[in-house]
Amino acid sequence: MTDTIDKIKQLSESYFEDVLSIRRHLHSHPELSFQEHKTADFIEQQLRDMGITDFERKAETGITFLLKGKEDNGKVVAMRADIDALPITEANEVPYKSKNEGVMHACGHDVHTSSLLGAVRILKELKDHYSGTVKVVFQPGEEKLPGGASLMIKEGVLENPKPHRMLGQHVMPLIPAGKVGFRKGMYMASADEIYFTVKGKGGHAAMPENAIDPVLITSHIIVALQQIVSRNCSPKIPSVLSFGKVEANGATNVIPNEVKVQGTFRTYDEEWRADAHQRMTKMAEGIAESMGATCEFQVMKGYPHLKNHPEYTAANIQAAKAYLGDENVQEIDMWLAGEDFAYYSQEVDACFYRLGTRNEEKGIVSGVHTPTFDIDESALKIGMGLFAWLTMAELNNG
Structure with missing residues (x-):
């Protein structure tokens, strides 16, 4: 040798x-x-x-x-x-x-x-x-x-x-x-890309009652999705859900029609990975619907x-x-x-x-x-x- x-x-x-x-x-x-x-x-x-x-x-x-x-x-x-x-x-x-x-x-x-x-x-x-x-x-x-x-x-x-x-x-x-x-x-973790768009109804920021505010709805979705990891995944399985890009394209006095979000989901368990994809999609779409908007939610599955x-x-x-x-x-x-x-x-x-x-x-x-x-x-x-x-x-x- x-x-x-x-x-x-x-x-x-x-x-x-x-x-x-x-x-x-x-x-x-x-x-x-x-x-x-x-x-x-x-x-x-x-x-x-x-x-x-x-x-x-x-x-x-x-x-x-x-x-x-x-x-x-x-x-x-x-x-x-x-x-x-x-x-x-x-x-x-x-x-x-x-x-x-x-x-x-x-x-x-x-x-x-x-x-x-x-x-x-x-x-x-x-x-x-x-x-x-x-x-x-x-x-x-x-x-x-x-x-x-x-x-x-x-x-x-x-x-x-x-x-x-x-x-x-x-x-x-x-x-x-x-x-x-x-x-x-x-x-190393699996790496999936998350893309979703919340579509509401834009309008003047001074008259929110006439709009369906996709910025507010998106905020609820982003916060709620963190519960997927903290309350549905075993603490023994490392998982990360992070959002790095949010595009509203409104203004100080403009509520936009839609908000686009991009993020990543990473973990070490393939069964939990598939379950999380379904839970995230269902939760995001459900929150948007309950608040009068729609959510188009896409998971681009990456490497295992x-x-x-x-x-x-x-x-x-x-x-x-x-x-x-x-x-x-x-x-x-x-x-x-x-x-x-x-x-x-x-x-x-x-x-x-x-x-x-x-x-x-x-x-x-x-x-x-x-x-x-x-x-x-x-x-x-x-x-x-x-x-x-x-x-x-x-x-x-x-």
């Missing part, structure tokens, strides 16, 4: 400049979800340069292929990286700043993609050090519903062969570069909750400690953000872990989805090396 780890670390050092160059190219040329055509072409060229030509496209801009170890032991481990960027204008003044105005790799998918390409190089070179099959998945559209993972699954990415384990990693600016974080069991297989994640924690040292492997808390890797975790024993990218001395502290997000690029060494090691360790386990 020690010999293999040493070889992986040596290769991670050797390939670092190449992977750094790949990351910077991707960061400079970001593409939005499901528009990653040049990104996919770039990935394919990188694979050809490695001598890999038997890849195939799925979901238009997704790419998948197999790597074989020294023998077939019946095991298949999948490795996934997402490739899309966000509609954010980059504020960083760096040589690799985004060249596509209004588009930025602000969630680290350039890191995920370059790390996976580095891991592929390592696994290809060290194929005599593991048995079994690696299924490599470059996935589009993580940032946009319905999620590229769902489309890749529909197009058979988890078949022929079906992986028995699946591994994903994601940058974490709260964790210092050089460290990683894991959580067994429930990790992400669960890390306990035994598989525990094995990865031990493997990560062997690679990085106990002090560099952290246990992390539940996080109610959404991630479409969750679709894979519903189908396959999966582990989704966090790659530390923070460096306070360099001022690299910004969170994901912000214009100033960046990483300590030394994290790419662990990004590729640990990714490869965890996959090899699982294939050789037992």
